[in-house]
Amino acid sequence: MKQYHVAILGATGAVGKAMLEVLLERKFPIASLKLLASKRSAGTLISMGDQTYVVEEASAASFAGVDIVLGAADQEIAKRFIPEAIKAGAVVIDNSSAYRLDPDVPLIIPEVNPEAIRQHHGIIANPNCATIIALVACQPLHAYATIQRLVVSTYQAVSGAGIAGLRELDEQVDALRNGQAVQTAAFPYQIAYNLIPQIGGFNEQGYTSEEMKMQNEGRKILNQPSLQVNCTCVRVPVQRSHCESILVELKKPVDVALARKLIAQGQGVRLVDDPASAQYPMPLDASNQDLVYVGRIREDMSGHANALSLWCCGDQIRKGAATNAVQIAQLLIEQK
Amino acid sequence: MKQYHVAILGATGAVGKAMLEVLLERKFPIASLKLLASKRSAGTLISMGDQTYVVEEASAASFAGVDIVLGAADQEIAKRFIPEAIKAGAVVIDNSSAYRLDPDVPLIIPEVNPEAIRQHHGIIANPNCATIIALVACQPLHAYATIQRLVVSTYQAVSGAGIAGLRELDEQVDALRNGQAVQTAAFPYQIAYNLIPQIGGFNEQGYTSEEMKMQNEGRKILNQPSLQVNCTCVRVPVQRSHCESILVELKKPVDVALARKLIAQGQGVRLVDDPASAQYPMPLDASNQDLVYVGRIREDMSGHANALSLWCCGDQIRKGAATNAVQIAQLLIEQK
Numbered sequence: 087m088k089q090y091h092v093a094i095l096g097a098t099g100a101v102g103k104a105m106l107e108v109l110l111e112r113k114f115p116i117a118s119l120k121l122l123a124s125k126r127s128a129g130t131l132i133s134m135g136d137q138t139y140v141v142e143e144a145s146a147a148s149f150a151g152v153d154i155v156l157g158a159a160d161q162e163i164a165k166r167f168i169p170e171a172i173k174a175g176a177v178v179i180d181n182s183s184a185y186r187l188d189p190d191v192p193l194i195i196p197e198v199n200p201e202a203i204r205q206h207h208g209i210i211a212n213p214n215c216a217t218i219i220a221l222v223a224c225q226p227l228h229a230y231a232t233i234q235r236l237v238v239s240t241y242q243a244v245s246g247a248g249i250a251g252l253r254e255l256d257e258q259v260d261a262l263r264n265g266q267a268v269q270t271a272a273f274p275y276q277i278a279y280n281l282i283p284q285i286g287g288f289n290e291q292g293y294t295s296e297e298m299k300m301q302n303e304g305r306k307i308l309n310q311p312s313l314q315v316n317c318t319c320v321r322v323p324v325q326r327s328h329c330e331s332i333l334v335e336l337k338k339p340v341d342v343a344l345a346r347k348l349i350a351q352g353q354g355v356r357l358v359d360d361p362a363s364a365q366y367p368m369p370l371d372a373s374n375q376d377l378v379y380v381g382r383i384r385e386d387m388s389g390h391a392n393a394l395s396l397w398c399c400g401d402q403i404r405k406g407a408a409t410n411a412v413q414i415a416q417l418l419i420e421q422k
Numbered sequence: 423m424k425q426y427h428v429a430i431l432g433a434t435g436a437v438g439k440a441m442l443e444v445l446l447e448r449k450f451p452i453a454s455l456k457l458l459a460s461k462r463s464a465g466t467l468i469s470m471g472d473q474t475y476v477v478e479e480a481s482a483a484s485f486a487g488v489d490i491v492l493g494a495a496d497q498e499i500a501k502r503f504i505p506e507a508i509k510a511g512a513v514v515i516d517n518s519s520a521y522r523l524d525p526d527v528p529l530i531i532p533e534v535n536p537e538a539i540r541q542h543h544g545i546i547a548n549p550n551c552a553t554i555i556a557l558v559a560c561q562p563l564h565a566y567a568t569i570q571r572l573v574v575s576t577y578q579a580v581s582g583a584g585i586a587g588l589r590e591l592d593e594q595v596d597a598l599r600n601g602q603a604v605q606t607a608a609f610p611y612q613i614a615y616n617l618i619p620q621i622g623g624f625n626e627q628g629y630t631s632e633e634m635k636m637q638n639e640g641r642k643i644l645n646q647p648s649l650q651v652n653c654t655c656v657r658v659p660v661q662r663s664h665c666e667s668i669l670v671e672l673k674k675p676v677d678v679a680l681a682r683k684l685i686a687q688g689q690g691v692r693l694v695d696d697p698a699s700a701q702y703p704m705p706l707d708a709s710n711q712d713l714v715y716v717g718r719i720r721e722d723m724s725g726h727a728n729a730l731s732l733w734c735c736g737d738q739i740r741k742g743a744a745t746n747a748v749q750i751a752q753l754l755i756e757q758k
Contacts, residue, residue, distance in 0.1 A: 235724050239575035239667035241617055241656065259595060280706045281577055281658065281665050283718050283733045288697035292678065292720040301723065314724035318667040318731055320577065322617065323659050329617050331575035331654040331667075342628065361624035370616045382619050384628040387637065388571050388650035395654055397619045 089117035090419065093152045093176070095167055096159030097121035097141055098130055100248045101181055104408035105156045108376075110135050112412060115419070122148050124163075149174035154418065156411050157181055157212075172208035179210045179414045181407050183295075186211040186303060193306050196413040197354040198225045202307075203417050210414055213307060214299040215406030216240050216319065220330050221307055222378040222405065223398035226352030227345060228308065231336035231392070235314035238300055238332050242285060242319060243369065245326040245402050247272040255323055273321060282321040294319055327369035328406060329399040336392045345383045345394055354405070355380050367399035374401060376409045425453035426755065429488045429512070431503055432495030433457035433477055434466055436584045437517055440744035441492045442470050444712075448748060451755070458484050460499075485510035490754065492747050493517055493548075508544035515546045515750045517743050519631075522547040522639060529642050532749040533690040534561045538643075539753050546750055549643060550635040551742030552576050552655065556666050557643055558714040558741065559734035562688030563681060564644065567672035567728070571650035574636055574668050578621060578655060579705065581662040581738050583608040591659055609657060618657040630655055663705035664742060665735040672728045681719050681730055690741070691716050691734075703735035710737060712745045 092109065096102045102123070109116065121132060122144035130141040142148065144163075149155065149171040157164050157180035164182035171178050185191040192202035193211045198221050203210060213221075220238055227233065244251035250272040258268045258278035268276045275282055286295030301315035314335075322329075340348070350357040358367045359381035367379030378400035386393035400406055428445065432438045438459070445452065457468060458480035466477040478484065480499075485491065485507040493500050493516035500518035507514050521527040528538035529547045534557050539546060549557075552574075560569055580587035586608040594604045594614035604612045611618055622631030637651035650671075658665075676684070686693040694703045695717035703715030714736035722729035736742060 237573050237669055237724065239654075241577070241658070259599070263595070263599065274700050275704060276706060279659065279661055280704055281660060281735075282704060283665070283667075283702050284697075284700060291723070292697050292718065293723070316669055316722050316724035316729075316731060318575075318718065318733060320665075320667065320733075322577070323615065324617060325615050329619070329656075331619075331656065333573055333652055361620075361628050364610050364620060366619050368611060368616055368618060370612060382628065382654065386652050387627070387629070388573065388652035393652075395652060397654060397656075399617075 087115050089115045090153040091118045091151055092116050093120040093122055093148065093155045095122045095144055095155055095157045096163065097132065098123045098127045099158055100245055100252065100403050101407040102158035103132065104403045105158055105411060106132065106134050108404065108409050108412040112416065114412065114415065120148060120152065146170040149176050152176045154179065154415055156415065168209060177206065177208055177210070177418060179212060179411045181212040181411055183214065185209050186213065187306065193303060194414050195221055195307055195410060196417055197222050199307050199309065200417055203414070203421060212407065212411045212414065213303045214296070215246060215402045216242060216296065216328055216330065217300050217303045218406050218410050219328050219378050219398060219400040220300065220332060221304060222354045222400065223380045223396065224332065224334050226348040226355065227334060227336060227340060227394065230348055231338045231340050233308065233313065233334055234337055235335040236304065236332060238315065238317045238330055240319045241322045241324070241329040243324045243326045243328055243402050244277060244321065246285065252325060255325065277321060277323050279323060283318065285319045285321055324369045325373065326401055326403050327372045327399050328402045329367065329369060329397065331397055333386065333393055333395050335390055339392045340394060342383050342385055349380050354378060357381065359383050367397055369399055372399040372401055376401070376405050378405060423451050425451045426489040427454045427487055428452050429456040429458055429484065429491045431458045431480055431491055431493045432499065433468065434459045434463045435494055436581055436588065436739050437743040438494035439468065440739045441494055441747060442468065444740065444745050444748040446471050448752065450748065450751065456484060456488065482506040485512050488512045490515065490751055492751065504545060513542065513544055513546070513754060515548060515747045517548040517747055519550065521545050522549065523642065529639060530750050531557055531643055531746060532753055533558050535643050535645065536753055539750070539757060548743065548747045548750065549639045550632070551582060551738045552578060552632065552664055552666065553636050553639045554742050554746050555664050555714050555734060555736040556636065556668060557640060558690045558736065559716045559732065560668065560670050562684040562691060563670060563672060563676060563730065566684055567674045567676050569644065569649065569670055570673055571671040572640065572668060574651065574653045574666055576655045577658045577660070577665040579660045579662045579664055579738050580613060580657065582621065588661060591661065613657060613659050615659060619654065621655045621657055660705045661709065662737055662739055663708040663735050664738045665703065665705060665733065667733055669722065669729055669731050671726055675728045676730060678719050678721060685716050690714060693717065695719050703733055705735055708735040708737055712737070712741050714741060
């Protein structure tokens with residue numbers, strides 16, 4: 087079996103570390119592995135399984151001989167290094183938003199649009215976490231009855247702001263328990279015992295960048311430029327799984343029994359939907375694993391014959407980012 | 423000015439205590455005040471302002487000479503004592519769900535349908551907290567353009583389960599910080615750092631009782647039997663303010679500027695909607711006061727010409743329960 091020279095760009099963040107974890111779990115055929123980060127992190131040791139890796143400072147020279155780069159850095163770092171990696175002959179799977187809407191860059195959820203990988207020119211983009219979780223949850227319904235419209239309200243974990251977000255929730259809870267003042271840095275306001283209905287900046291229509299991603303990335307991934315999306319994104323004091331309340335309007339009717347059957351047979355999803363025994367998706371259950379949990383499936387009672395309500399939940403760091411990127415890498419090597 | 427003999431039934435709970443607080447704050451014309459509760463709580467002292475009250479055990483005889491009873495007990499206690507209170511000549515304003523859908527009982531939000539008070543026969547029902555907050559937020563839009571449909575996802579505070587809910591969140595956080603096992607009683611699962619998409623029991627269609635209240639109470643309050651409501655109710659680890667993400671479809675178009683103007687002029691609401699300076703409603707800001715905060719107002723971008731998205735937030739114990747009941751009592755004495 088062919089083995090690959092792999093690099094992770096932004097290896098010291100929450101997503102970068104999870105990429106390493108998932109690569110090893112999935113026994114990705116690795117010939118060599120480089121962990122790249124900023125100068126500040128160079129020399130950091132990262133232990134995973136029985137191996138310890140030394141983080142190297144990323145530079146244009148880092149990509150010589152690398153086959154696959156998993157990008158877990160922010161948009162600016164991505165734009166600086168990805169062209170260098172491509173020039174060096176690597177294929178980059180990038181988790182930043184830098185190239186997601188570039189028409190020359192496939193934007194892939196392996197359960198939804200794996201075929202798009204054939205169009206890549208050196209960069210494949212990993213979608214936004216909330217978009218991945220919503221579309222993996224809805225894909226079994228989409229394959230059968232074609233999504234027309236999504237009305238989504240999100241409940242997004244602090245891990246969406248990386249290690250700094252996770253730390254901030256902990257520190258704020260500690261401060262409050264000790265009667266101390268709460269410090270904010272990763273989020274604009276206190277998140278402990280609070281909800282912040284802003285993720286990203288606002289556009290002129292009052293939508294945040296996170297809300298627009300659900301529409302714009304959704305349209306591209308489903309290859310459906312007229313997909314209608316109404317989205318409200320909210321940060322909640324939960325550690326690492328995003329939940330979403332979704333009203334999905336379909337082209338033809340799907341009753342609850344059929345919806346459950348489709349989701350039970352779907353890829354990347356786990357049906358958790360037994361009201362009689364109070365079984366439904368929750369962040370604590372969905373964390374630290376790769377499936378998107380789907381439940382609370384109900385026929386709409388507000389007048390739309392082909393609509394279903396559902397509630398889904400997925401680990402934001404894993405399926406929302408790292409696992410999806412590693413799955414794309416797996417698709418890539420299957421193609422070769 | 424006439425003064426009234428007032429009793430609070432269920433005075434030792436979170437809502438009962440807040441009723442006392444709001445009665446005093448609003449200088450309700452009280453001739454005498456009885457705090458009634460179960461035998462177990464009889465003798466408890468409750469201090470409020472410069473007064474201390476002794477809790478009495480509720481019995482059929484408790485209501486002799488009482489003009490107005492504010493009910494803060496559960497459905498069973500309500501059904502047991504309210505007929506006795508009416509027999510004794512009192513008017514009861516009841517916060518339980520026991521009589522809310524009874525066609526002979528007005529269900530009132532003073533900002534929305536104060537005129538319904540004229541139809542009472544001794545009982546006036548106080549609506550469910552999430553319903554009050556949603557309808558107070560939407561009323562200024564409804565008065566101008568008539569609500570046709572609401573798609574609501576709620577983010578409900580632990581105070582919805584009373585003092586026990588508030589205590590459970592605190593105790594779970596403490597247990598987790600100390601590496602101890604989490605105990606659950608008020609909620610079916612751990613609520614600290616988690617989300618529970620179940621409030622109340624499930625019906626055969628998979629909707630919870632809390633979700634059905636938004637439709638059934640909403641229809642009655644707006645006197646609009648065909649009002650369409652799609653609702654998903656979720657418990658979040660927040661102390662005492664409920665938030666709701668609402669897509670409201672109206673009979674005619676309302677743009678964002680007009681919606682903001684209507685809400686700024688509305689009753690019982692406070693417009694908090696300035697994306698440029700990151701101003702929007704949050705639970706921490708909306709707690710311990712009586713207004714429903716409304717913001718994040720956006721025109722729907724998913725194909726409905728007359729729809730708006732908004733985000734609202736209100737104190738569940740106060741406007742969601744106690745304050746609304748006291749406001750009804752104020753309406754009642756204005757009528758007399």
